[in-house]
Amino acid sequence: MPPDAQISRIKPGRRTDIRRENERLILDAAERVFAEAGFGGATMQLIADMAGLPKANLHYYFATKEDLYRRVVSQIFEIWLDAAASFDNAPDPATGIGAYIDAKMDISRRHPHGSKVWASEVMHGAPVIQDYLETTLRDWTNGRIAVIQTWIDEGRMAPIDPRHLLYMLWASTQHYADFGHQIETLNNGQPLSDRQWAEAKASLKAMILRGIGAI
Amino acid sequence: MPPDAQISRIKPGRRTDIRRENERLILDAAERVFAEAGFGGATMQLIADMAGLPKANLHYYFATKEDLYRRVVSQIFEIWLDAAASFDNAPDPATGIGAYIDAKMDISRRHPHGSKVWASEVMHGAPVIQDYLETTLRDWTNGRIAVIQTWIDEGRMAPIDPRHLLYMLWASTQHYADFGHQIETLNNGQPLSDRQWAEAKASLKAMILRGIGAI
């Protein structure tokens, strides 16, 4: 035991800090570059430049381009799954689905790059996250379908197909991230303001919740 | 004038046929490869192999990779604009928007690759079709917004924001093409059957038309 154990707490490893900080720097840069150029169009050199590190340093922390990409995609998947909490423990569909729309719209606004990387990955046939789709996502989906079906059986909402409701929720919320450039262009080249984001959320909730007979 | 003008009608140019056929072959292969690999990940060699032609032959018909890509994207844009006809001359929102959903879902099913190429292009900041967004698409959008606003003013539907309704229509219909792989995975690895496509269209129309108070 060291004479002063506090040291290892006060300075929990400067080496570890460096590693964590650089990995964060690289992952943030990679997320942006992968989103803007796609996996094939992204180059390690560009990611390195954006992270402010030499290219060789990237390969010190991430063995291959594919490893780095896999980490970026997994990171987004985690954020997505966290939004599931909004869905649970809701007393009624309006509250649960409304909160889910809010959460997904917040993710679209705060992690637009991540959403695009996910979309690209799926569009290209999910070569690196196919197992996630077949396990975690499938389980999550079936769980929510069961919840929605319960609401329908209890007469709390219209008898729509829960599966297609989920697809519509995913599509309409992620659209604000994935097609953000198109939306911005149609908004006179300006990004949506705070007020416009709030209006988007309100419009979506109004249409969807009324559409499923939850309000 | 040739002695027998019929020849030029009976054989309207074998050369022209060859050109048209090869361009079609290349464009179809390119659409698929660009959709599956993205612009950066696609290679002229792969497109050539899929078209069954030598790579040098591609460059005889299309000067550069970017020219070929531009042609593919434009092609999709045309198909999209044609679906606009479903929207027009409709007596009421349920008919017009319902027909538009049907048309867009049919495109998602028959041109999934094209939809993905478009999505990729927009996600990457629309580097080659920005002018289309700022002219044709913006005009089209404003025109439909005016139509929807008229319906609202006439009390034929709920007073929702027409812009966000359009975004929801685009997002929810294109989702079945762009995220087709994810949907297929969640459908036990099977593509949607005729019946399932019909159910998807019916579910979408039910939710959206009820959501905007059109039924």
Add this chain to the structure above:
DNA sequence: ATTTTCGTTGACCGGTTGGTCAGGTTGTGG
């Protein structure tokens, strides 16, 4: 029959990419 145009293609090239590596620096534990 001959010239010309169009279509075809293998071989080639400069530039770029992902990845490697040897040799260096910095911080840490003993």
Add this chain to the structure above:
DNA sequence: CCACAACCTGACCAACCGGTCAACGAAAAT
């Protein structure tokens, strides 16, 4: 103070990419 481990990086390389080109065959025009 020393030895070891973690971190850093310029220089380099084999592989691959988009694109070029000269040579050739086939059809069409003259």
